[in-house]
Amino acid sequence: MSLLIVGTMAFDALETPFGKVDRIIGGSGTYAAWAASNYTSNTKMVSIVGGDFPKEEIAALEARGVSFDGLEIVPDEKSFFWSGKYHMDMNTRDTLVTDLNVLARFDPKIPDSYQDAKYVMLGNLSPAVQISVLKQLKSRPKLVIMDTMNFWMDVAMDDLRTALSMVDLLMVNDSEARQLSGEYSLVKAAKKIQAMGPKYIIIKKGEHGALLFHGDKIFSAPALPLEDVFDPTGAGDTFAGGFIGYLTRIDDISFESMKAGIIVGSSMASYCVEKFGPTRLKEITADDISARVDEFVALANFEVR
Amino acid sequence: MSLLIVGTMAFDALETPFGKVDRIIGGSGTYAAWAASNYTSNTKMVSIVGGDFPKEEIAALEARGVSFDGLEIVPDEKSFFWSGKYHMDMNTRDTLVTDLNVLARFDPKIPDSYQDAKYVMLGNLSPAVQISVLKQLKSRPKLVIMDTMNFWMDVAMDDLRTALSMVDLLMVNDSEARQLSGEYSLVKAAKKIQAMGPKYIIIKKGEHGALLFHGDKIFSAPALPLEDVFDPTGAGDTFAGGFIGYLTRIDDISFESMKAGIIVGSSMASYCVEKFGPTRLKEITADDISARVDEFVALANFEVR
Numbered sequence: 001m002s003l004l005i006v007g008t009m010a011f012d013a014l015e016t017p018f019g020k021v022d023r024i025i026g027g028s029g030t031y032a033a034w035a036a037s038n039y040t041s042n043t044k045m046v047s048i049v050g051g052d053f054p055k056e057e058i059a060a061l062e063a064r065g066v067s068f069d070g071l072e073i074v075p076d077e078k079s080f081f082w083s084g085k086y087h088m089d090m091n092t093r094d095t096l097v098t099d100l101n102v103l104a105r106f107d108p109k110i111p112d113s114y115q116d117a118k119y120v121m122l123g124n125l126s127p128a129v130q131i132s133v134l135k136q137l138k139s140r141p142k143l144v145i146m147d148t149m150n151f152w153m154d155v156a157m158d159d160l161r162t163a164l165s166m167v168d169l170l171m172v173n174d175s176e177a178r179q180l181s182g183e184y185s186l187v188k189a190a191k192k193i194q195a196m197g198p199k200y201i202i203i204k205k206g207e208h209g210a211l212l213f214h215g216d217k218i219f220s221a222p223a224l225p226l227e228d229v230f231d232p233t234g235a236g237d238t239f240a241g242g243f244i245g246y247l248t249r250i251d252d253i254s255f256e257s258m259k260a261g262i263i264v265g266s267s268m269a270s271y272c273v274e275k276f277g278p279t280r281l282k283e284i285t286a287d288d289i290s291a292r293v294d295e296f297v298a299l300a301n302f303e304v305r
Numbered sequence: 306m307s308l309l310i311v312g313t314m315a316f317d318a319l320e321t322p323f324g325k326v327d328r329i330i331g332g333s334g335t336y337a338a339w340a341a342s343n344y345t346s347n348t349k350m351v352s353i354v355g356g357d358f359p360k361e362e363i364a365a366l367e368a369r370g371v372s373f374d375g376l377e378i379v380p381d382e383k384s385f386f387w388s389g390k391y392h393m394d395m396n397t398r399d400t401l402v403t404d405l406n407v408l409a410r411f412d413p414k415i416p417d418s419y420q421d422a423k424y425v426m427l428g429n430l431s432p433a434v435q436i437s438v439l440k441q442l443k444s445r446p447k448l449v450i451m452d453t454m455n456f457w458m459d460v461a462m463d464d465l466r467t468a469l470s471m472v473d474l475l476m477v478n479d480s481e482a483r484q485l486s487g488e489y490s491l492v493k494a495a496k497k498i499q500a501m502g503p504k505y506i507i508i509k510k511g512e513h514g515a516l517l518f519h520g521d522k523i524f525s526a527p528a529l530p531l532e533d534v535f536d537p538t539g540a541g542d543t544f545a546g547g548f549i550g551y552l553t554r555i556d557d558i559s560f561e562s563m564k565a566g567i568i569v570g571s572s573m574a575s576y577c578v579e580k581f582g583p584t585r586l587k588e589i590t591a592d593d594i595s596a597r598v599d600e601f602v603a604l605a606n607f608e609v610r
Contacts, residue, residue, distance in 0.1 A: 088489055184393055187532045208513035211530060220604045222525035225516060227492045250610065259607040293609050299525045300605050302564040304598050305555065 002042040003248040004114055004141070005032050006133050007123025007237065008103060009047045009057075009071075013083035014276060016090070016231050024277035025057055026082065028123035028147065031237035033066050034281045035268045036121075036245030038289060041065025043245075044114040046133065048106045051075035060282070069111040074102045090229045091206045110136040119248040121240060122146040122167070127159035134166050143253050145169040145244055146198075147236070150179050161196065168253075169200035171240055177203045186211060187218075200258065202243075204236055210262055214255055221262045222300050224270040224292070231276045235269040238281055242268035267292035307347040308553040309419055309446070310337050311438050312428025312542065313408060314352045314362075314376075318388035319581060321395070321536050329582035330362055331387065333428035333452065336542035338371050339586045340573045341426075341550030343594060346370025348550075349419040351438065353411045356380040365587070374416040379407045395534045396511045415441040424553040426545060427451040427472070432464035439471050448558050450474040450549055451503075452541070455484050466501060473558075474505035476545055482508045491516060492523075505563065507548075509541055515567055519560055526567045527605050529575040529597070536581045540574040543586055547573035572597035 007029025013022050029047045036043050043066045051073065058068055083097035106129060115138055122130040124147040134144065144167045152160050153176070164170060170193060174186060180196075181189035190201045190213035201213045209223040242265035243258075250257055267289050274280045312334025318327050334352045341348050348371045356378065363373055388402035411434060420443055427435040429452040439449065449472045457465050458481070469475060475498060479491060485501075486494035495506045495518035506518040510528075517524040547570035548563075555562060572594050579585045 185532050187530045205513065208510065209525070209527075218530055218604055219607065220514070220527035220530065221607070222514075222527070225492045225523055225525065227490050256608070260609040263607055263609050297609075299523055300527075300607070302524065302526070302568055302605070303561070304565040304568050304602075 001040070001119060001248045001251045002044060002117045003036055003040055003119045003121065003244060004044045004046065004117035005029055005036065005121045005123065005241070006046040006108060006125065006130070007032055007121070008080050008125070009049050009053060010080035010082060012081070012233060012277065013097070014231055014233055015085040017086070017088055018228070018230050019276070021276045025054070026233060026277055027080065028237040030057075031234035031272070031278055031281065032121055032123060032241030032244075033061050034064070034278055035238045035241030035265070036248070037061070037064035037066060038242070038268070038284075038286060039245035039249040039264075042248075043067065044070060044117055046070035046108045046110065046114070048072040048074065048102045048108070050077040050079040050102045053079045067113070069113050070108065072106075072108075074105075077102045084233070086232065090232050108133055115139070118142040118251070119244055120144040121244045122163075123237065123240075124149050127152055127156050127163040130163045131159065131166065143168050143244070143247060145171060145240065147171050147240060148176070150176050153179055164193070165197040167198050169202065170198040171202045171204065171236075173204045173206070173236070177201070187213075202262065204239065206232075210239075210266065212255075212258055212262055214258075217255055219255070219259045219262065221259070221266055222296065223266065224295060224299065226270065226273070229273045232273050234278060234281070235272050238272040239265040239269040241265070263293055263296050264289065267296060306345070306424060306553045306556045307349060307422045308341055308345055308424045308426070308549060309349045309351065309422035310334055310341065310426045310428065310546070311351040311413060311430065311435070312337055312426070313385050313430070314354050314358060315385035315387060317386070317538060317582060318402070319536055319538055320390040322391070322393055323533070323535050324581070326581050330359070331538060331582060332385065333542040335362070336539035336577070336583055336586065337426055337428060337546030337549075338366050339369070339583055340543045340546030340570070341553070342366070342369035342371060343547070343573070343589075343591060344550035344554040344569075347553075348372065349375060349422055351375035351413045351415065351419070353377040353379065353407045353413070355382040355384040355407045358384045372418070374418050375413065377411075377413070379410075382407045389538070391537065395537050413438055420444070423447040423556070424549055425449040426549045427468075428542065428545075429454050432457055432461050432468040435468045436464065436471065448473050448549070448552060450476060450545065452476050452545060453481070455481050458484055469498070470502040472503050474507065475503040476507040476509065476541075478509045478511070478541070482506070492518075507567065509544065511537075515544075515571065517560075517563055517567055519563075522560055524560070524564045524567065526564070526571055527601065528571065529600060529604065531575065531578070534578045537578050538581075539583060539586070540577050543577040544570040544574040546570070568598055568601050569594065572601060
């Protein structure tokens with residue numbers, strides 16, 4: 001099976017209570033592709049970068065089975081740049097700089113070589129871009145998941161509604177689920193969002209784990225309690241990439257498989273936050289992921305006699 | 306096995322986004338005893354009430370196997386009264402009135418008939434009262450758990466340190482764990498609190514569930530995602546009473562049994578919040594609890610192939 005990822009490839013400047021970096025590789029597509037590459041060697045990237053984006057970063061992902069036929073390189077312009085500062089609780093952050101650069105003109109063209117993708121992840125981009133990608137696919141994929149954020153609810157709600165009506169699964173955090181639905185209760189929020197289109201909703205709660213909703217079924221995944229979160233940047237995209245990479249590998253979209261995918265995605269995200277940017281994500285092996293999955297089993301397992 | 310509960314029996318006035326009541330039975334001892342009575346008919350209550358406390362409330366608990374040899378009734382005074390108002394998120398509340406009344410002179414005497422108690426729950430009371438109870442016990446119980454709150458950290462930290470050195474398990478919410486330890490990370494907070502005495506820490510996170518820490522072991526229990534929380538009053542005491550009632554019944558304090566106890570306590574707490582005060586807690590049967598435990602199993606269960 002093959003996986004199509006649409007997301008940013010970018011530079012980030014990050015400041016956390018543990019330190020700062022002025023320029024490190026980032027972007028939702030980057031994190032998702034690294035995570036997914038642990039489970040599939042057939043990932044097709046759709047993104048846009050400037051002439052400043054390091055060729056060796058692209059080569060490193062190619063070596064993990066990621067195709068870049070759908071990457072647009074604009075030689076004379078700069079890559080997307082984001083700068084943010086995290087507060088002590090690591091759940092809130094201030095955006096210091098957002099330089100769209102090449103992202104402002106992102107109008108993805110899906111190559112013919114990508115048309116066989118059965119699994120699709122739409123990273124957090126403008127809903128118009130997300131819709132354009134889906135419209136270019138000649139056959140309906142088996143699973144389309146999308147990320148979004150409060151910004152698009154504020155400035156592009158009509159497009160966002162259209163995008164939601166076209167996807168199978170929406171992945172948002174708890175405050176975004178509340179804003180999108182107008183409901184405080186996450187159970188009610190998930191029902192309202194399901195009525196907008198996606199039959200599956202994953203609500204990410206940071207240090208409190210994640211919830212998966214489908215019809216009347218709910219799965220509550222714990223987060224691994226960590227002594228330190230060094231840098232939370234990319235944890236959500238790593239989670240999403242690990243989730244859909246796992247489903248692509250086993251080619252099954254049952255509720256039970258999605259539960260497993262969430263644990264796999266959470267395991268990778270728990271590594272991601274250990275170092276700045278995707279540094280740690282690039283280091284981990286299948287054995288590391290398997291060991292972390294075992295920690296999740298020990299953490300969540302119980303039996304009532 | 307028998308269970309000793311030290312806690313308040315009181316009146317509450319409550320206001321939530323769903324309605325208000327001017328005067329309803331409350332108190333940590335009341336909630337804990339109702340919850341525990343689903344698992345043991347050998348509970349010994351230590352508390353104090355005024356002449357205004359309804360005799361039928363005491364009789365209803367006696368019918369569930371709760372002994373009141375250790376209840377002091379002060380005929381000419383009033384019972385403890387608390388009034389609070391909850392905000393929309395149900396996790397924050399304003400205290401409107403705290404009338405200590407008889408509680409100001411609470412100096413519990415442990416009757417001889419209570420000396421065989423193997424399990425002890427010290428509800429949220431002044432640390433001096435908690436210490437006094439433990440000093441009166443002639444043999445060390447098998448398990449002593451205690452609750453406390455930020456107020457005692459502010460006004461009686463020395464006594465609180467002494468109390469902590471005498472108990473096996475501390476049950477607090479996340480903000481209290483952070484205040485007590487001075488650590489933001491709950492993993493670090495739990496380690497610091499373990500060094501103060503209790504070898505087991507349960508950190509309650511409201512709608513995000515609870516964490517159990519013991520040495521390097523961690524258990525993460527989910528909370529049941531609810532459409533509505535009608536009134537959260539007493540949920541924590543119900544959780545504690547269900548937890549220790551279950552352990553009293555099976556007479557086992559292994560980490561695995563504590564995990565099960567947390568699920569049992571969470572199940573009862575999820576019923577408690579459905580109606581004002583202990584109303585719903587008084588209605589539920591063993592079958593109801595068992596059905597809710599099954600919901601927790603479905604909610605948390607996963608398998609990664």
